Amino acid sequence: MPSERRRIWISRIMLALCGLAAGLSAAILVVLLLYVLVKGIAYVNLEFLTALPRPLGEPGGGMANAFVGSAVMVGLATLWATLLAVGAGIYLAEYGGERTVAVVRLVADVLSGLPSIVIGVFAYTLLVKPLGTFSAVAGAFALGLIMLPIVARTTEESLRLVPHELREAALALGIPRWRATLSVLLPTARAGILTGVMLAVARIAGETAPLLFTALGNRFWPNGLLSPTAALTLNIYQYAISPYDQWHQQAWAAAFFLLLFVLVLNIVARLVAARAMPR
Amino acid sequence: MAASDYPAQVATAAAPARLRAGPRLLDGDRLFHALVGLLAASIVAFAALLAVYLVKDALPAFERFGAAFLWQQTWNPVTLQFGALPAIYGTAVTSLLAMLLAVPVGVGAAIYLAEFAPPWVERPLSFLIELLAAIPSVVIGLWGLFVLVPAIRPVQQWLGQHLGWLPLFSGPPIGIGVFAAGLVLAIMVLPILTAIVREVLWAVPTHQREAAYALGATPWEMVTTAVLPYGRSGIVGAVILALGRALGETLAVTMVIGNAYRIDPSLFAQATTLASKIASEFREADSAVFLAALIYLALVLFAITLVVNVVARLLVLRLSVRAIGHGQQGGG
Numbered sequence: 307m308p309s310e311r312r313r314i315w316i317s318r319i320m321l322a323l324c325g326l327a328a329g330l331s332a333a334i335l336v337v338l339l340l341y342v343l344v345k346g347i348a349y350v351n352l353e354f355l356t357a358l359p360r361p362l363g364e365p366g367g368g369m370a371n372a373f374v375g376s377a378v379m380v381g382l383a384t385l386w387a388t389l390l391a392v393g394a395g396i397y398l399a400e401y402g403g404e405r406t407v408a409v410v411r412l413v414a415d416v417l418s419g420l421p422s423i424v425i426g427v428f429a430y431t432l433l434v435k436p437l438g439t440f441s442a443v444a445g446a447f448a449l450g451l452i453m454l455p456i457v458a459r460t461t462e463e464s465l466r467l468v469p470h471e472l473r474e475a476a477l478a479l480g481i482p483r484w485r486a487t488l489s490v491l492l493p494t495a496r497a498g499i500l501t502g503v504m505l506a507v508a509r510i511a512g513e514t515a516p517l518l519f520t521a522l523g524n525r526f527w528p529n530g531l532l533s534p535t536a537a538l539t540l541n542i543y544q545y546a547i548s549p550y551d552q553w554h555q556q557a558w559a560a561a562f563f564l565l566l567f568v569l570v571l572n573i574v575a576r577l578v579a580a581r582a583m584p585r
Numbered sequence: 586m587a588a589s590d591y592p593a594q595v596a597t598a599a600a601p602a603r604l605r606a607g608p609r610l611l612d613g614d615r616l617f618h619a620l621v622g623l624l625a626a627s628i629v630a631f632a633a634l635l636a637v638y639l640v641k642d643a644l645p646a647f648e649r650f651g652a653a654f655l656w657q658q659t660w661n662p663v664t665l666q667f668g669a670l671p672a673i674y675g676t677a678v679t680s681l682l683a684m685l686l687a688v689p690v691g692v693g694a695a696i697y698l699a700e701f702a703p704p705w706v707e708r709p710l711s712f713l714i715e716l717l718a719a720i721p722s723v724v725i726g727l728w729g730l731f732v733l734v735p736a737i738r739p740v741q742q743w744l745g746q747h748l749g750w751l752p753l754f755s756g757p758p759i760g761i762g763v764f765a766a767g768l769v770l771a772i773m774v775l776p777i778l779t780a781i782v783r784e785v786l787w788a789v790p791t792h793q794r795e796a797a798y799a800l801g802a803t804p805w806e807m808v809t810t811a812v813l814p815y816g817r818s819g820i821v822g823a824v825i826l827a828l829g830r831a832l833g834e835t836l837a838v839t840m841v842i843g844n845a846y847r848i849d850p851s852l853f854a855q856a857t858t859l860a861s862k863i864a865s866e867f868r869e870a871d872s873a874v875f876l877a878a879l880i881y882l883a884l885v886l887f888a889i890t891l892v893v894n895v896v897a898r899l900l901v902l903r904l905s906v907r908a909i910g911h912g913q914q915g916g917g
Contacts, residue, residue, distance in 0.1 A: 393624030421833020512721025
């Protein structure tokens with residue numbers, strides 16, 4: 307039996323180590339964040355935002371096509387995935403029987419646990435191969451598939467938080483159940499759903515693996531939605547592993563914008579959530 | 586199933602007395618029910634389609650190599666000889682290394698946040714740690730490649746000089762390799778691990794702690810005897826979930842692991858993982874068998890992460906999805 311003093315000291319040391327672990331985790335974030343932002347902003351200029359990539363060796367040039375490509379693909383993905391996911395979430399929270407809900411929920415959770423590279427391979431076999439071309443559509447499909455289970459589950463969770471009295475009150479007014487769902491329950495759960503969508507958008511905006519062999523990347527403007535399309539994340543990857551300093555600098559600049567976007571979205575999402583449900 | 590298999594006009598004409606809710610309203614409800622049911626079913630359909638398509642497109646490789654694919658070590662697109670073992674090995678080693686590094690830190694951080702930190706410390710710290718989960722894989726890879734890799738080179742040199750007789754620390758200390766990949770993965774799974782374990786600890790009833798204190802336990806003894814055992818299955822679930830994420834992590838690993846297709850016991854060696862092999866060669870697959878072999882790799886990865894995720898979810902079933910849901914997917 308260790309002496310009391312020893313036990314107290316062990317306790318103190320272990321608690322200090324735990325605190326240190328928490329501090330270390332947060333410090334990693336701060337270091338990483340500051341490094342990327344500070345390093346990245348040094349290489350940001352107007353041309354970077356507005357010009358196409360220049361041929362290798364020529365200084366200057368930008369990533370305008372990648373900004374547009376990322377925006378288009380993330381936008382399309384958000385559109386189709388949110389429409390589907392909110393409906394699915396309504397089913398899970400309001401309509402489904404116990405057993406079907408359990409099945410759909412498990413599948414959604416498993417789907418959201420799959421590596422995004424697997425999703426990318428799937429999008430390739432489903433869309434790229436039959437269509438015979440890499441495309442923004444295939445990229446948006448892959449990104450949306452990542453978003454789908456996340457938003458479906460957050461929608462379900464948010465709807466479940468709506469008090470039962472609200473459903474009864476709406477139905478007591480004589481409106482049908484679908485109407486009650488759409489015009490009473492959804493608006494009540496709006497903040498939660500919006501938070502989920504924003505976090506999911508932040509997620510897919512940073513995804514690279516699902517785009518590698520769906521959107522492929524492009525050094526020029528894409529020729530419509532059914533042609534290879536540039537994306538910020540693809541460019542960061544490609545430029546970072548290249549041996550050229552000039553490309554490394556552009557990778558940092560692109561990372562700056564990507565990180566800024568993701569951070570702002572995350573913070574706004576949390577503000578929305580906090581305003582809706584003060585702890 | 587749909588409302589249309591019972592036309593509204595017929596219903597009204599045949600049963601004018603049954604006007605309780607009005608047939609049109611009933612139709613709207615049925616229609617809506619069917620619609621959202623269909624949308625929910627689409628999630629299941631996509632998942633099924635994913636499995637079917639992966640199997641279908643991996644078939645040429647499966648027919649050619651069979652299950653032996655899993656333990657063959659060659660990867661030669663010229664002679665069309667393919668085996669997955671080095672990729673499976675690399676995936677396992679990097680993920681295990683990541684868990685070895687991340688679990689003590691993540692669980693420790695969660696213990697501090699859930700049990701001892703005052704609210705004004707807990708909230709900002711938790712926020713920062715969760716924000717770490719939001720950083721895109723490719724950005725972490727970029728940072729890993731240009732900051733972390735040069736930084737660990739001297740560490741490797743030191744280890745090589747002093748412990749170089751161990752196979753673990755042999756080989757040239759160039760930075761890029763298994764060690765860097767494990768570190769990057771550890772950073773990436775740390776936030777989920779911390780967040781879920783924190784949730785698990787929060788779910789431990791207060792009377793457990795009070796009982797331990799009443800018996801004269803020190804704070805640390807309270808944690809080890811009352812809190813951790815109570816939350817054990819949840820913590821194990823969190824670790825497995827984090828493992829699932831590490832196994833499928835793609836970009837950050839691809840950028841720092843060196844992508845060498847071999848099995849080398851050294852932590853300094855360049856290696857590859859299932860995900861990074863797919864990521865780095867899929868675009869160059871110029872023959873049907875080569876492509877099928879890569880899709881076979883994806884299928885293996887799919888199967889592994891499927892099992893890991895289902896097990897983890899069974900263990901943390903009782904937890905709110907909030908902690909598990911966000912930022913959980915193997916990113917890239």
